[in-house]
Amino acid sequence: MFIVLLRFAENRGAAAQYMAGHRAWLEQGLDDGVFLLAGSIQxxxxxxxxxxxxxxxxxxxRVAADPFVAERVVDAEIIEIAPGLADKRLDFLLT
Structure with missing residues (x-):
């Protein structure tokens, strides 16, 4: 399992220009069953x-294909997690 952090970078001001492509990228990852959750870092x-x-x-x-990453709107950090314990509702993450 992975947590992908997408922190705003030097080209943050161009976010609106690439938002439609970024949104499509997120939706494709969800449709493919690879992304389970996406949201804002507050x-x-x-x-x-x-x-x-x-x-x-x-x-x-997949991360490299995100328009926000390609256009330096965000810097990506990929953190790999090897789950060992989970609430029963999330048992599927342990496989």
């Missing part, structure tokens, strides 16, 4: 994505 620091069911190479490929 207060207005960027965004985060929870990814599951893909290896690191695929997550890196």
């Amino acid at each position: 207060p207005g620091l960027g965004g985060a994505v929870l990814a599951h069911g893909a290896d690191r190479a695929e997550v890196e490929r």
Whole structure:
């Protein structure tokens, strides 16, 4: 499982220009079943994505395809987590 942190970078001011492409990128990841959750890092620091069911190479490929990453609107950090315990509602993350 991966947490992808997308923190605003030097080209933050161009976010509106690339928002439609970024949104489509998020929706594609959700449709593909790789992204489980996406949201904003508060207060207005960027965004985060929870990814599951893909290896690191695929997550890196997907992150590189985000228009926000490609256009330096955000800097991406990929954190890999090896879940050991979970609430029963999240047991599927342990596989």
